[in-house]
């Protein structure tokens with residue numbers, strides 16, 4: 089149990105509410121505080137989650153803050169406030185609107201929960217992490233974005249499906265896939281770093297099949313938006329976020345691909361991207377830059393370029409200069 093740990097969740101729509109529920113179900117925190125413009129809805133959800141915690145024999149208490157300024161002394165704050173994309177949209181189309189929301193929310197977190205670790209989830213994710221870092225001025229260990237766990241889980245899903253269709257073998261959740269880079273169309277799935285029950289992926293699938301999985305993984309979010317029509321995925325995003333919460337609050341020091349500010353990894357600076365990081369009580373405790381071959385290196389560079397383009401748009405709009 090995460091005794092005396094307080095987690096804030098700003099934005100209690102599909103993802104935020106599912107994160108809150110996951111935390112309550114596992115009793116990861118003593119207190120979860122939900123914060124959304126839709127206050128009455130948040131109050132109803134808070135009661136429902138607190139009661140579900142009791143049903144799960146957990147003591148997590150879920151409450152509501154009417155504004156981010158009422159999120160006092162949280163140890164960790166998850167930010168899912170902002171719009172999701174709709175069919176036909178790219179995550180980048182959310183840039184200006186969600187960046188403004190992130191900036192305002194994070195300003196309050198900095199004031200009222202000055203020791204918190206922040207997990208941005210809103211899209212476009214890498215730039216939201218960048219905005220949160222610039223707005224707080226905190227070190228990179230305390231602002232870490234969720235995306236790589238989700239993208240890797242999607243890749244694992246498509247791999248498991250393809251192996252089952254081809255060989256009729258089920259592997260009981262033993263696919264270990266790895267996706268790095270930004271959480272956008274230029275994400276970098278790494279089949280060469282992917283194993284199935286400890287065996288190389290290429291023992292099961294040929295490169296045509298693997299390349300198909302890579303493109304399905306990149307399109308994984310859009311595929312779900314196409315079905316849902318009114319928003320985007322939330323079960324896998326929320327599970328991925330709660331794994332990060334758990335590793336931090338319980339100081340588990342698990343290594344997951346997450347979005348962090350690069351400070352020299354692969355010779356990049358002042359840009360956020362997904363790489364494996366160790367998550368513990370101090371937030372990001374280690375950042376790893378796995379050795380890439382020339383092609384992986386090229387794809388990672390392309391992904392960095394696309395994140396930088398969005399940061400440039402914000403700079404052109406004087407986003408970081410205005411209040």
Ligand SMILES: NC(=O)c1ccc[n+]([C@@H]2O[C@H](COP(=O)([O-])OP(=O)(O)OC[C@H]3O[C@@H](n4cnc5c(N)ncnc54)[C@H](O)[C@@H]3O)[C@@H](O)[C@H]2O)c1
Nearest residue numbers: 099100101102103124125169170171172209210211213325
């Ligand atoms: N990083 C990822 O992998 C990932 C995965 C899924 C979703 N997302 C992103 O997460 C965000 C949320 O997705 P969702 O499906 O939960 O959307 P949603 O519309 O269901 O929920 C968003 C919530 O944010 C609230 N909100 C907006 N502005 C706010 C503010 N200033 N303060 C407090 N609350 C505010 C809204 O009232 C709404 O309840 C989207 O930007 C989506 O693209 C990212």
Ligand SMILES: O=C(O)C[C@H](O)C(=O)O
Nearest residue numbers: 173179211309310320321
């Ligand atoms: O696809 C989206 O817009 C939401 C999220 O980034 C996802 O990958 O599910």
